[in-house]
Amino acid sequence: MSNLAERLKHYPAVVDLQKRAKKRLPRVAWEYLDMGTDNDRTLDLNRDALDRIKFLPKFMLGNIQPDLSTSVFGREYKLPFGVAPVGLTGLMWPRVELILAQSAAKYQYPYTLSMVATQTPEAVGAVVGDMGWFQLYPPRNPLMRSDVLRRAKESGFHTLVVTADIPAPSGRQRSVRAGLTMPPKITPRFVWQGMINPAWTIATLREGLPSLRTLEKYSADGSMKEISNFVAQELGGTLDWDYLKEVRDIWDGPLVIKGIMHPDDAAKCVDEVGADGVQVSNHGGRQLDGAPAAIDMLPIIKERIGDRATITFDSGVRTGLDVIRAYAMGADFVFAGRAFISAVGAFGDEGGDHVTEILKSEMKNDMANIGVGSIEEIKTMRENGFFFEP
Numbered sequence: 508m509s510n511l512a513e514r515l516k517h518y519p520a521v522v523d524l525q526k527r528a529k530k531r532l533p534r535v536a537w538e539y540l541d542m543g544t545d546n547d548r549t550l551d552l553n554r555d556a557l558d559r560i561k562f563l564p565k566f567m568l569g570n571i572q573p574d575l576s577t578s579v580f581g582r583e584y585k586l587p588f589g590v591a592p593v594g595l596t597g598l599m600w601p602r603v604e605l606i607l608a609q610s611a612a613k614y615q616y617p618y619t620l621s622m623v624a625t626q627t628p629e630a631v632g633a634v635v636g637d638m639g640w641f642q643l644y645p646p647r648n649p650l651m652r653s654d655v656l657r658r659a660k661e662s663g664f665h666t667l668v669v670t671a672d673i674p675a676p677s678g679r680q681r682s683v684r685a686g687l688t689m690p691p692k693i694t695p696r697f698v699w700q701g702m703i704n705p706a707w708t709i710a711t712l713r714e715g716l717p718s719l720r721t722l723e724k725y726s727a728d729g730s731m732k733e734i735s736n737f738v739a740q741e742l743g744g745t746l747d748w749d750y751l752k753e754v755r756d757i758w759d760g761p762l763v764i765k766g767i768m769h770p771d772d773a774a775k776c777v778d779e780v781g782a783d784g785v786q787v788s789n790h791g792g793r794q795l796d797g798a799p800a801a802i803d804m805l806p807i808i809k810e811r812i813g814d815r816a817t818i819t820f821d822s823g824v825r826t827g828l829d830v831i832r833a834y835a836m837g838a839d840f841v842f843a844g845r846a847f848i849s850a851v852g853a854f855g856d857e858g859g860d861h862v863t864e865i866l867k868s869e870m871k872n873d874m875a876n877i878g879v880g881s882i883e884e885i886k887t888m889r890e891n892g893f894f895f896e897p
């Protein structure tokens with residue numbers, strides 16, 4: 508399809524991008540991206556809870572020209588949403604990190620690089636400009652931890668996100684059923700899935716099978732098998748409060764603890780660790796199938812920590828309206844994972860700009876239809892009577 512305007516007419520929403528990505532990705536990659544855990548109850552709950560939030564619009568406000576810019580940790584962003592960290596990214600589409608980082612730099616919104624992504628901080632730092640956030644899974648070895656953080660900092664990543672919500676692996680039944688192994692292996696089933704998804708296969712053959720490149724230098728021989736063993740041994744069950752305090756001491760810049768659902772944890776991150784922010788998230792419903800929807804915890808956590816720290820949010824965001832909902836419920840910044848990756852699965856190099864345009868225009872339309880003109884106004888919607896709470 509020739510240009511973005513044309514593509515937007517045929518694929519005007521994230522659900523359209525998801526449908527197209529599902530067709531173009533091998534089943535194993537699609538299932539890995541789309542799955543939750545166990546019976547996908549929390550995955551679905553994230554959506555249901557967002558859909559339940561209703562607004563009562565106010566009219567007669569003249570011509571509203573919504574301003575989407577906002578700032579967080581003293582930095583200006585032209586758009587109020589960003590890319591959440593996603594690991595094993597190259598399985599979904601090769602170079603997905605670089606494609607999304609380029610869009611983030613172009614439109615001026617944050618891109619969070621996962622430590623277990625398939626591109627390095629050095630490679631992504633070269634294209635992300637000053638929009639880079641870096642996500643750490645806590646390595647057991649302090650020397651490795653310092654080295655990874657040094658590399659991120661030197662590559663221009665200014666905001667550190669430490670993910671707290673993976674104390675143990677979760678049930679990955681859908682990807683197991685689809686045949687995903689760690690490391691990804693070339694089995695006859697995989698070859699067949701590749702043959703029926705030629706666009707993915709050609710792109711992958713050009714780039715090579717995905718590898719957790721940031722970690723290559725720390726594992727014995729840099730092979731994917733070695734790295735997988737290494738991840739299991741080095742990154743699991745490592746995080747406690749003392750560890751977080753050590754990270755606070757060595758990271759000179761904004762620090763966000765991601766995956767916070769309990770108000771007690773949120774308060775402790777802020778008051779005892781000195782974190783600058785917490786990211787309210789249930790990992791997109793991928794870890795605990797009995798967890799509540801992340802959006803339902805947002806106002807509770809806001810109530811607990813007030814303005815003492817920044818609250819970022821992810822889990823379930825698929826539309827511009829969802830971004831508005833999250834700000835209205837107490838977020839200071841909003842992230843999405845699957846929406847961005849699906850866009851690249853659907854349109855490769857053009858996917859990042861495509862999904863950005865969708866979220867941006869949905870937000871502008873919905874803000875004008877509700878009667879709010881800025882992110883600050885969205886944050887005061889509850890006290891200004893915009894919520895429909897029968």
Ligand SMILES: Cc1cc2nc3c(=O)[nH]c(=O)nc-3n(C[C@H](O)[C@H](O)[C@H](O)COP(=O)(O)O)c2cc1C
Nearest residue numbers: 540591592593594621670790791822823843844845
């Ligand atoms: C395929 C996939 C891989 C992910 N990998 C990571 C990761 O490496 N680090 C991390 O902190 N979160 C990871 N997440 C969670 C996301 O950062 C984010 O919390 C989640 O995707 C938000 O939900 P959404 O996809 O509904 O927007 C991953 C999510 C997905 C879908």
